Amino acid sequence: MAARQRRRADLRPLGLLSGPRRLEDHLAVVLEGADPLPPRRLPLLEALDLVLAEDVVAGMSLPRFDGSSMDGYAVLAADVAGASDDAPVVLDVTGDVPAGAADVPPLAPGRAVRVMTGATVPVAEGAAAADVAVVQVEWTDAAQTGPAPARVAVRRPVGPGRNVRRAGEDVEEGETVLRAGERLSPRHLGLLASLGRPAVLVHPRPRVLVLSTGTEVVEPGEPLGPGQIHDSNSTVLVAACREAGADARRVRAVEDEPERLLAALAPELAGADLVLTTGGVSAGAYEVVKEALSRPLPGGAGGADGPAVDFVRVAMQPGGPQGSGWLAAPDGRRVRVLTLPGNPVSAYVSFEAFVRPWLRRVLGEVELQRPLVEAVVDRGWRSVEGKRQLYRVRLERDHDGVAHVGAIGGPGSHLVADLVTATALAVVPEEVTDVRPGDTLACMLLERGSTAVTGPPRPTTTEPGGPVA
Numbered sequence: 001m002a003a004r005q006r007r008r009a010d011l012r013p014l015g016l017l018s019g020p021r022r023l024e025d026h027l028a029v030v031l032e033g034a035d036p037l038p039p040r041r042l043p044l045l046e047a048l049d050l051v052l053a054e055d056v057v058a059g060m061s062l063p064r065f066d067g068s069s070m071d072g073y074a075v076l077a078a079d080v081a082g083a084s085d086d087a088p089v090v091l092d093v094t095g096d097v098p099a100g101a102a103d104v105p106p107l108a109p110g111r112a113v114r115v116m117t118g119a120t121v122p123v124a125e126g127a128a129a130a131d132v133a134v135v136q137v138e139w140t141d142a143a144q145t146g147p148a149p150a151r152v153a154v155r156r157p158v159g160p161g162r163n164v165r166r167a168g169e170d171v172e173e174g175e176t177v178l179r180a181g182e183r184l185s186p187r188h189l190g191l192l193a194s195l196g197r198p199a200v201l202v203h204p205r206p207r208v209l210v211l212s213t214g215t216e217v218v219e220p221g222e223p224l225g226p227g228q229i230h231d232s233n234s235t236v237l238v239a240a241c242r243e244a245g246a247d248a249r250r251v252r253a254v255e256d257e258p259e260r261l262l263a264a265l266a267p268e269l270a271g272a273d274l275v276l277t278t279g280g281v282s283a284g285a286y287e288v289v290k291e292a293l294s295r296p297l298p299g300g301a302g303g304a305d306g307p308a309v310d311f312v313r314v315a316m317q318p319g320g321p322q323g324s325g326w327l328a329a330p331d332g333r334r335v336r337v338l339t340l341p342g343n344p345v346s347a348y349v350s351f352e353a354f355v356r357p358w359l360r361r362v363l364g365e366v367e368l369q370r371p372l373v374e375a376v377v378d379r380g381w382r383s384v385e386g387k388r389q390l391y392r393v394r395l396e397r398d399h400d401g402v403a404h405v406g407a408i409g410g411p412g413s414h415l416v417a418d419l420v421t422a423t424a425l426a427v428v429p430e431e432v433t434d435v436r437p438g439d440t441l442a443c444m445l446l447e448r449g450s451t452a453v454t455g456p457p458r459p460t461t462t463e464p465g466g467p468v469a
């Protein structure tokens with residue numbers, strides 16, 4: 001009895017007795033130790049889409065000086081108050097100011113100074129800056145090109161301050177314009193450039209290494225022998241990581257040989273924050289990832305005698321076989337290792353469920369998940385009792401804006417073309433086995449910035465509700 005109890009106690013940490021892990025429990029394990037990467041100052045264009053790690057205080061006002069928003073003539077508004085087509089006001093032109101000119105003559109009462117868009121507006125002699133206005137050239141008798149005339153006839157009145165961009169009306173020097181935590185869009189970068197900042201403090205991109213495994217897996221472009229297929233997982237995963245903001249690369253797929261796998265990984269750990277493997281984790285005889293990473297390895301999750309990677313089953317479909325652990329980099333850092341299943345749809349769905357949230361966390365994002373949209377089911381399908389299903393669907397909106405989804409193809413985890421036709425993953429709760437028309441499900445949108453899809457789906461070869469996995 002005591003021996004049996006001890007044996008059960010030995011097995012429990014390995015997850016062998018506890019049954020499948022819930023999806024959110026595995027996500028919590030994946031996110032353990034995932035903190036935003038230490039901030040680095042990067043040139044603006046390398047910081048696109050990254051999360052700001054500092055508040056940005058304006059070191060100058062924007063605009064920096066009172067400037068003209070029109071090509072025309074700076075005047076005192078009072079001088080042209082009575083101007084009309086029938087009775088133009090004629091003023092002597094005493095200066096000419098292109099944009100960027102350092103030498104700006106003052107504006108005397110009863111005079112005009114020609115100014116270009118973006119040029120500094122002259123200071124008024126004997127009047128307040130607010131009394132100056134710019135008359136656009138079309139409202140005068142002056143030619144639009146060529147040298148400034150000696151005199152200009154103004155045909156319409158302009159109010160004080162008209163066509164003048166005031167210093168500081170956009171940003172005041174000393175104002176906090178951006179806050180730590182904001183994600184830098186092109187517009188944010190433009191503001192930073194306007195403020196004269198060449199670089200900005202951000203959480204940098206995590207470096208991800210993707211390694212496919214399988215003796216049957218061959219590089220695209222290389223000939224296939226009997227029983228061989230092209231490696232698609234590493235391409236999908238590197239692209240998905242890059243789309244999510246990571247700096248991802250792939251190494252050539254390794255054969256089902258644990259020593260080869262460890263030899264392929266070792267030199268890469270120095271340049272990685274995350275290692276993703278695909279394949280070799282289920283229940284068969286040649287599970288290379290499981291064999292290699294079940295060993296105690298330097299920096300591994302299990303300490304001196306436990307496995308580097310903890311292999312578990314997650315109660316989800318697809319994506320059941322998962323693993324998470326750590327390996328040591330040469331500089332002593334612990335590199336996160338996530339082992340994803342080899343079936344292509346399973347690998348991609350695992351990315352959405354676990355890898356994307358990890359990446360978003362280390363990128364400094366607060367919202368880790370894709371947006372969810374409630375959608376009404378048009379064509380139903382079957383699910384597996386006790387498993388959270390993430391089912392490929394195509395989401396469309398009707399004329400009332402209501403989102404509808406229909407199953408795309410079958411549930412098989414090898415159907416990569418159907419995965420392209422899908423635009424969302426419908427989340428089917430564990431207790432639901434039959435998804436029926438009229439049901440409402442939360443759906444994870446896969447398309448960037450798109451909730452509506454137009455056009456018919458491509459015909460699929462597989463019927464919904466066929467064999468699972």
Ligand SMILES: Nc1nc2c(c(=O)[nH]1)N[C@H]1C(S)=C(S)[C@@H](COP(=O)(O)OP(=O)(O)OC[C@H]3O[C@@H](n4cnc5c(N)ncnc54)[C@H](O)[C@@H]3O)O[C@H]1N2
Binds near residue numbers: 320
């Ligand atoms: N007896 C059992 N068999 C399987 C189980 C199980 O519980 N008991 N689980 C199934 C499920 S679910 C999945 S998912 C897969 C996971 O398998 P592995 O992670 O070990 O992956 P492989 O066996 O290496 O490959 C599975 C499948 O995917 C193809 N593959 C692998 N790598 C790639 C790649 N880089 N690009 C494209 N396709 C790839 C591979 O050829 C296989 O067809 O296990 C089930 N089996």
Ligand code: MOO
Binds near residue numbers: 316319320346
């Ligand atoms: O979990 Mo497997 O990922 O169902 O195909």
